[in-house]
Amino acid sequence: MNLEFSAEDIAFRDEVRQFFATKYPQDVIAKNEAFVELSKDDYVRAQKALHARGWAGPNWPVEYGGTGWSHTQRYIFFKEMGASGAPWVSPFGLMMVAPVIYTFGTTEQKERFLPDILASNVWWCQGYSEPGAGSDLAALRTSAVRDGDHYVVNGAKMWTTYAQYADWMFCLVRTDASGRKQQGITFLLFPMDSPGITVRPIITVDGTHEVNEVIFDNLRVPVENRVGEEGKGWDYAKYLLTHERTMVADVGRSRHNVERIKKIAAAERTKSGALIDDELFRRRLVDLEVELDALEYTELRLLSEIETGGAPGAESSILKIKGAEIQQAITEFLLEIAGNKALPFVRDRMHPDWDGAPVGPDYAGMAAPRYFNFRKASIYGGTNEIQKNIIAKAVLGL
Amino acid sequence: MDFHFTDEQRLLRETLSRFCQDHYRFGVQGQTAPRPGYWSELAELGVLALPFQEADGGLGGDMVDAMLVMEVFGKALAPEPYLANIVLAGGVLKRLSDKDRRQALIGELVSGEARIALAHAEATNRDSLSHVDTTARREGNDFVLNGDKIAVLDGAHADTFIVSAMVKGAGLTLFLVPANSPGLSQQGYEGVDGFDTSNLGLANVRIGEEALLCEVGEGLDLLEPAIDDGIVAIGAEAIGIMSFLIEATIDYTKTRKQFDVPISSFQVLQHRMVDMFIEREATVSLLYKAAILAGSGGPEAAKAASALKVHLGRACRVVGQQAVQLHGGMGIADESPVAHYFKRLTIISQQFGAADTHARRYAAIDRRSGDTSKQIA
Known part of the structure; x- marks a missing residue:
């Protein structure tokens, strides 16, 4: 047993610390330290600074542009990021949907989505919770019915963080209601400006607009935007939950x-x-x-x-x-x-x-x-x- | 950064666990008393020599090794005086600057021949380390000790005491006092935790200069780190006890049926057991930090020991009380092992200073050392 970090890890820590003190947008840190809500632009600029340094994908494999860091390096990175006063990285693209895409997605999906996620060109939001599905997430009822090359989605998602900033959503939908509720769930991706999507702000008690209700009215999603198999969405969602505990x-x-x-x-x-x-x-x-x-x-x-x-x-x-x-x-x-x-x-x-x-x-x-x-x-x-x-x-x- | 035990340490844990299984049995009223023979068996196994430097006749281990021993003893509720003799008295002795004396005393201790007990606590000084009411008055080359000590662990079996006393104009000083010194009286008793303990009276106990264990007035330099070692040791013992209590509670609630179902199926009880588990895990984390830092002797080591003790104040209560609560009446029946683990855990929560005492110390060290947000571990 020992508490020593290796000389390489210490050097890495200093490098990370130096980065946040100089190369990271200092005005974003100042705003965050003042507890002011950050704009989309603040987040995107900050994440692009990480990308410019090659540090946007701490958890990603190298082949997709990730850092290839050890677990210890990731730990140090996130610890230093927190200690610097920098805000969190919006996790929905970089930490959540990306691992699902590079693990379960097709080659075409990887090429299409991953570079823009890494570069923070596209803001993602997460369509999980629903008015009737919170802790019992598998009870979700947003339905997706196959119609030729499309799914037709109807229903509503709740507590969707920064849906107002988002360009895309990854979403759990029900494609089959006949079996166990964990079965029949499918993982879909779609742009937020698609016809049939309404975003309704939910203002929280502190006066901020972080979360939203997102309503789907005959939203049409091409089948090619499904990740993995139909009906296996619950497995992918669980994979995501167990693998993203870094922060x-x-x-x-x-x-x-x-x-x-x-x-x-x-x-x-x-x-x-x-x-x-x-x-x-x-x-x-x-x-x-x-x-x-x-x-x-x-x-x-x-x-x-x-x-x-x-x-x-x-x-x-x-x-x-x-x-x-x-x-x-x-x-x-x-x-x-x-x-x-x-x-x-x-x-x-x-x-x-x-x-x-x-x-x-x-x-x-x-x-x-x-x-x-x-x-x-x-x-x-x-x-x-x-x-x-x-x-x-x-x-x-x- | 690595929290794994070495192969030797794992082997030690297995050997000692077997030793405990073979030797200790629960009687009607708690654990069977230790037998004198067990202590020499432990000496032969090298367990007593473990946390001392090889040059001093030890096996070159440290507080991480002592932690392993104490955890196993805790889990078995073994009533051996490892804390009293090896960790506390040994903790003072291993820090003596006089090499010959250090080696001689540690040699006697680890062979199991000598039983040395630390007599520091007093009824009138609560948890103070730096001040006692016991005095040591100079008379020529001698010192004359007067005062009363309480809660002397293993005192009834000790042939020698390490006594803390104030020397006028100099401060806290430690003396080695033979148990048969004229003027020394003892009242032995069994502690509520099952350990043999005593109170000590010192009435004009005259000792020579050779009894000094440190420069006059510099006793705190030996005492404070030794007590911190003691905190690591009881923290480890607490882990063993908590592990036992959590396992016992899970087993019991799975077999105990009420309303036609095992009571373990009730969510309110499940969450209590999770709370016990979380308290234990937090204790392990703070314990590892304190045990690893124990050898360094710096303010971070002292702060880590106090952090552990602050947490133990709550964790011992939560785990002990919930174990009893979830066992129902059986939890306070004298024939139930759970009741006896609960008693020892209760004492640990306030041994070497209650949570408030250590919170004060933690804050004082923190005030001196400043911003801690830039450390990586």
Whole structure:
């Protein structure tokens, strides 16, 4: 047992750190640090900077333009990215649909879609959840009926993140309702400007527009846009879920945010001094830091296992649960530190184009919206309760 | 970065697990008491010599090896005084700067001949490391000790004590005090966790200068890292105990039927067991960090030990209480092993300082060392 990273890994870390400090768009980092919602252009510019450096596909095989990094390098990359204050990479193209396409797609599909995903020329969104299918995703009812060389799609998707930015959607549809509900699901790709698609914004409680309802009314999708076999979509969706846990713990970002909390709490005064020196406050902050220490080493243990050929099992559900709890706890601390200063709700403030004057200190105006917004972390990607069900079944044998 | 055990370490774990299976049985009232012979068998197996340097007569292992031993002992709830003698007393002795003395004392310890116990805790000082009320007054070349110690692990079996006392004008100092010293009295008792423990009275105990284990006033430099070793050891013991409790609880809920179904089919109970599992995994993660860093002696090692202890404060409660809860009445029946693992786990949660104490220490170290967001591990 040892905690040493190799000289190569340390050099790589420095290279990544240097990149984010210089070559990555600094205005995007500044915006993200101010908790302002990023525009599509911000995301795309940032991802194109990664692409220019050859780092857009950390998880991709080299033959499709991926980095060919080891698991440790990927870990370092995402940790440094989080620690730099950079926003997440929109995962739907690069992290989600791309692996499904390069694993299950045809040669023609790979050539058609992968280069534009890698270059962030095309923005993707994910059509999974529905009004009646959340945790029970396989209960989805959006139907696709074969009509010659097309599928005709009818139904609705919910909570579709950044559908308003998206050029394409990857979508789970039901092509057969006769058997088990996991069977008869098919994986389709289609452009968002196709006739028959309506995107309806869902404004969340913090005032932001991240998610949408997407309605399909006799949408026609060419059969050639189906990935893999008809009726096997559930397998591809599951493959995607079990293989894309790289960012779920988000330790780098959370560590960065905890350090920010300390700095903010050091500047906030109480009657007896700095808030950070208040014993009761500090006591609870230590609990959070210790949780984060534990999460960091749980991820490292998993990494050590994967590096030596082990498969990431249901243990990654722990990363999801604890990662979400910690992200949410951070927003709770910010809210609490802001105190009365968290009260002003400048509705447009999170909007990318907002240029008004804030009421109160910068961090405080975003504290409550962030807190409200981050309730999503224990809901999306399989709720924390679903993650516990997975552990109960797969790890504890219950 | 690598969290795998070596082949030797795996072999050690198997050998020791077999030893525990062969030697310890649950009686009506908890674990059968240790027999003197077992300790010398462990010495022969090399388990006692394991975490000491080869130059000192050890096998060249470290706290990762001691962690393995303690985890196995925890899982078997083996009542051997490994923590008291090897980790705590040994932890002080292996840091002595006087080489000849270090080798001589460690030699006696690892052969199983000597039983040395650390007498530091006091009723009036809670979890303080740097201050005790016990005093050591200089009289010529001698020191005269006065004070009262509590919770001396394995004290009743010790032939020698390492006693912490304040020397006026200098501070905390450690002394080696023979158990048969005039003026030393002892009240032995069985701990609620099944370990033999004692309270110690020191009334004008006169010892010579040779009893000094460190420069006068520099006892904390030996004591603090030894206690941190102790935290790693009980953290590992806790892992063994938690593993037992989680397995036992899963097994029990699968066989216990109520309302015509195994109670393991109830989601509310499944999630409790997942909570126990998650607490255990977090403990393992913090334990590995603390065990690997233990040898380095820097502030990061101390911080990692305190992080582990902060977490143990909660994890021991969650796992212990839920194991009992899910066993129903059987969880608090004296004939049930679960009840006894629960008792030891409860004591671990506050041994060497409760969570609040270590949260304070963690914050103090953090304040001195600054931003930690730029470390990769």
